[in-house]
Amino acid sequence: MKQLSNYSIEQKYDAILIDEAHTFVPSWFKCCVSALKDSENGDLMIVADGNQSLYQRSKFIWKSVGIKAVGRRTISKIFDLDKNYRNTQQILSAASEVLKPINDRVNSSLEQQDINFPLIQPTSAVRQGEIPQLHLASNSENQDKSIVKTIQILHKSGLNFNEIAIIYRHNTRLKSIISMMNQSDIPTYWVSKDKKSKAKYNLNLKGVRIITCESSLGLEFKAVLLIWLEQFDDSIGKTKTDAEILARRKIYVGMTRAQEYLHLFSNKNAKIAPELINGNYFDIIDEG
Incomplete structure (x- = not known):
């Protein structure tokens, strides 16, 4: 803020788009308002999805940060912002189903919060x-072996690591x-x-990306393996x-990083496994 106050008008912007708000x-x-x-x-445009909100922050109101919140909680059909461009319909449907059990709780609490991003x-x-x-x-052991096997299959189908x-x-x-992946000649980048x-x-670094749900926010990959659902x-x-x-939002974020192929890996005794099986949004693969 102090540095921005020293900027000349010419150094500032006519319009700012905040993505992943x-x-x-x-x-x-x-800072964005000051810029x-x-x-x-x-012109300040704020784009956000409350379904991907994984971090706690102090409560505030738009006025307190200098924003005139005209038209908030809206989706502009002029720009087709009501459509999903990252995922296939099959991936989107499966991911959205994960959020259904908590939707009523989240929606009922919207008015209790000072600032809430639209779901x-x-x-x-x-x-x-x-x-x-x-x-x-x-x-x-079987779960980890199936993870390595799936990566090999994806690579043989034409995907770069x-x-x-x-x-x-x-x-x-x-x-x-x-270690298992390296022994199978699969390069990795943790x-x-x-x-x-x-x-x-950066995108040019070689290797299968290994990343947490939180750090994957804003990223996308041709294929995603969301592992260890237990x-x-x-x-x-x-x-x-x-x-x-929060747990369901993390699952949702992980699933929606996938552009084309999505694989979930779970122990058969995981509490969420029956829900996913009965939802009919997945091909079930028994890995023994």
């Missing part, structure tokens, strides 16, 4: 594709599975290993707590 904290919005040539009447429900995806696959295994991403929640067995690995990330057992509950909402 659900990741913003109040001070970031203030406009006309902070009162300049985007696209009318349709513009592309059709393959049905996502749910791989079920009886133990961790850097078009494939493994998305995870906790890194309990990552070193082991990376994006979320540390701050340094995150900072140097780590999301807190997504199942009768009271629809904040923990359940």
Whole structure:
């Protein structure tokens, strides 16, 4: 903010588009307003999806950050913002189904919060594709072997390794599975290993991307493997707590990073497994 106050009018902007606004904290919005040539009447467009809100932030109102919130919670059909361009319809439908059990809790709490980003429900995806696959295994060893096998199949089908991403929640067995991949001549890039690995990330780096749900926000890949769904057992509950909402949003974010191919991997005893099986949005693969 201090640096922006020293900028001349010529150094500022006529219009600013904020994408992924659900990741913003109040001070970031203030900076964007200050970066406009006309902070009162300049063009500021905010794009957000509350379904992808994974971080807590302090409560605020638009007025407190200098924004005149005209037309908020709207979707402009002029720009076709009601359509999904990243995912196939099959991926979008499967991912949206994960959020259904918490939708009533989230919608009922909207008015209790100072600022709330809209829960985007696209009318349709513009592309059709393959049905996502749910791989079920009886133990961790079989599950990890099926992950490596699936990557090999995707690569043989024509995908580059850097078009494939493994998305995870906790890194309990990552070193082991990376070792398995290296032994199978599969290059890897552990994006979320540390701050340094995150900072140097770019599209040209070789290797299957290995990344957390949070760090995958805003990214997209031809194929996504969302692994170890038993780590999301807190997504199942009768009271629809904040923990359940967050867990389901993380699953949703991971699933919607996939452009063409989506594979979910789970222990057969995972609490969410019956729900996914009964939803009829997946091809079920028994990995033993």
